[in-house]
Amino acid sequence: MTTSATSRPRTIFARATPPGRGAVAIIRLSGPDTDAALVALTPGRALPEPRLASLRRIADPVSGRVIDEALVLRFTAPASYTGEDAAELQLHGGPAVVAAVIEVLGRLPGLRPAEAGEFTRRAVLSGRMDLTAAEAVADLIAADTAGQAAQALAQLGGRLGRQVEEWRARLIRAAAMIEAEIDFPDEEVPDGIALTVAPELEAIATEFRACLADGRSGERLREGVVVAVVGRPNAGKSSLVNALAGREIAIVTDRPGTTRDAIEVALDLDGVALTLIDTAGLRDTDDPVEQEGVRRARARAAEADLRLVVIDPETTDPAEAMAEAGVLPGDPIVFTRRDRLAGDAADRLRAEMGGDHPMVLVSCVTGAGMGDLAAALAGLAAGLTGGGEGAMITRARHRAALDQAAVALDAAAAGLTHPLPMLELVAEDLRRACDALGRITGRIDVEHLLDAIFREFCIGK
Incomplete structure (x- = not known):
């Protein structure tokens, strides 16, 4: 069957490097008219050999004006990122050069600007990668820490996709045995074959449960561990956040109730992304604005992965402050004003608290204990993310x-x-299980997922 002209896919193009001035700017093309576009841009020259960088003068095919001298790489289907004919133009990174080439490409027949994530979307539709690998591409681009990058690379390499397809193949084999007993009861199918399937189903179910019982470590590593900094007004929460961030994030004053809304700051602690949330001081107040801040502080603390409870031991009873903050076992406790405490304060406070909470004494004035606090948070974050090792589930x-x-x-x-x-x-239950697994990798029902997934991507990827 031939493809009509009206159904012929358009060739897309986009800048693949960040906007602005730079040494090099890369423009990508993908689609059936890629070669024709290269011929138009490089008049009088033969097409470059596939997968070999060639130096070419890029010119406007209408005026003949030379725009740039660039490296051109050409890829032929299906051996390209998208599975289509594709090319990259490695231009000098001046805005005028890039704008001129984009303008020329927009005038060529059969070409149009790419939409967000469209190159990777075409790679999925052509079978070059599954949905989990496509999501890993977006995660790798967005990675802020070494841990996030390592997890994305493992996912891009097929850690989840291969496992899902292996589970799906085993379920399909089990379903085939059940269907054989249903459809061919008089044929030479071993008696009780359905019962022989039960141990395999139990084995797969055990593997499912183990994968799901990971404490959301993969999602936490990808999204960042959320730590709500909570405590009474003037306990030193904002000073602590500023000290950990290494810059002035939150306003610090002696006036109680200065922090009214949650203030977030992202940190990289030993390769794990961590989001600190400075919250309003927890106290009873008649101020309606501060009351809303306290309500939001309690809500953020309840939703957070950890609650970092900040206590001024000179003015606050630790047990009361912990009860107000709604701490859970494992939540760290920070005592401020270390520079004012007696030498035996740490032992005394540790005895009062018990052993369910990591405890650090710090001084935001002298910086004492801040290294210990950063190390404690890094250890707790690594524990919640499993250190990035082996987590297969990375998205809700x-x-x-x-x-x-x-x-x-x-x-x-x-x-x-x-x-x-x-x-x-x-048999119907097994089909439902196979369908659910297929939705992870895009084996089935892929179309309704694509828009939601690829809107996260940048243009040019």
Whole structure:
């Protein structure tokens, strides 16, 4: 069957490097008219050999004016990022040069500017990568820490995609055995073959449960561990946040209630992204604005991965402050004003608190203890993210689909071991489990996911 002209896919182009002035700017093209575009841009020259960088003069095909002298790389389908004919123009990075080339490309027939994530979207649709790898591309571009980059690279290499496809293949084999017993009861199918499937289903269900019981470590590493800094007014919360950030983030005054709304700052602690949230001081007040700040502080503390409780031991009873903050076991406690405390203060405070909470004494005036606090937070964050090792689920979408697969698989296993098993229902449950796994990698129902996923991407990727 031939493809009509009206259904022929358009060739897309976009700048792949950040906007602004630079040494080099890269413009990417992908689609069936890529070679024609290269011929138009480099008049009188043969097409470059695939996958070899060639020096070419880039000219306006209408006026003949030379725009730049650039390196051109050409890729032929299917051996390209998108699976289509593709090319890269490595130009000098001046804004005038880039704008001129973009303007010329926009005038060529069959070409149009790319949309956000469209190059990677085409790679998914052509089978060059699955959805988990495509998401990893976006995660790698957005990575702020070494841990996030390492996790994204592992995902791009297929850590989750390969595992999901292996689970799916095993479920398909189990479903085929059930279908054989349903459809061919008089054929030479071993008696009780359905019961032989039960151990395999239980093994897969165990693997599902282990993957889901990861404490959201993959999502935490990708999104960053959220730490709410809580405590009474004037305990030193804002000073502590400023000291950890190394710059003035929050306003610091002696007046209680200065912080009214949550202030966020992103940190990189030993390769783990961490978001500190400076919250309003926890106290009873008649000021309606401050009351709203306190309400928001309690809400953010409840949602956070950790609550960093800041206590001024000179003015506040530790037990009361911890109760007000709603701390959980493992939440760290920071005592400020270390420069004013007696030498045995640490032992006394530790005895009062018990052993459920890491404890650090700091002074935001002298900087004493700040290194210990940063190390404690890094250790706690690494514990919540598993250090980035082995986590396969990195997005809520993955977790929801795997949870749906687990529910369907549990139903299938229960139906299979029922005294009067209804194999038709078991087969349907296995199909539902396979479909849920397929949605993770894009095997099925891919179209409704693409817009949501690729709107996160930058233009040119």
